[in-house]
Amino acid sequence: MKFALVLAIALAALMVTFSLQNAQSVQIHFFTWYFEGALILVLLMSFTVGALTMYLASLPARFTRSRQMAEYRRQLETCNRSLQRLQTGKQGEKPSEV
Numbered sequence: 521m522k523f524a525l526v527l528a529i530a531l532a533a534l535m536v537t538f539s540l541q542n543a544q545s546v547q548i549h550f551f552t553w554y555f556e557g558a559l560i561l562v563l564l565m566s567f568t569v570g571a572l573t574m575y576l577a578s579l580p581a582r583f584t585r586s587r588q589m590a591e592y593r594r595q596l597e598t599c600n601r602s603l604q605r606l607q608t609g610k611q612g613e614k615p616s617e618v
Contacts (some may be wrong), residue, residue: 539560548555
């Protein structure tokens with residue numbers, strides 16, 4: 521927990537330093553859309569759009585994996601129940617004499 525906190529504080533300090541050093545204004549033209557703002561805002565918006573795109577692109581694989589895991593859990597439960605029945609059935613039997 522302490523390591524995560526230290527890492528978060530260090531990353532926040534780096535972001536503040538980066539934003540202070542890149543405060544100049546930039547102009548963005550995209551089709552008919554026009555935006556003028558601080559470079560750090562443009563970079564953060566680009567990062568956010570990229571991260572959101574990657575998250576949305578990974579959703580189908582996540583859903584597939586979660587369905588597979590649910591199926592594996594059901595199979596495991598079935599196997600465990602079968603194993604318990606076999607173990608309790610064998611414990612109740614008397615050993616056969618030769």
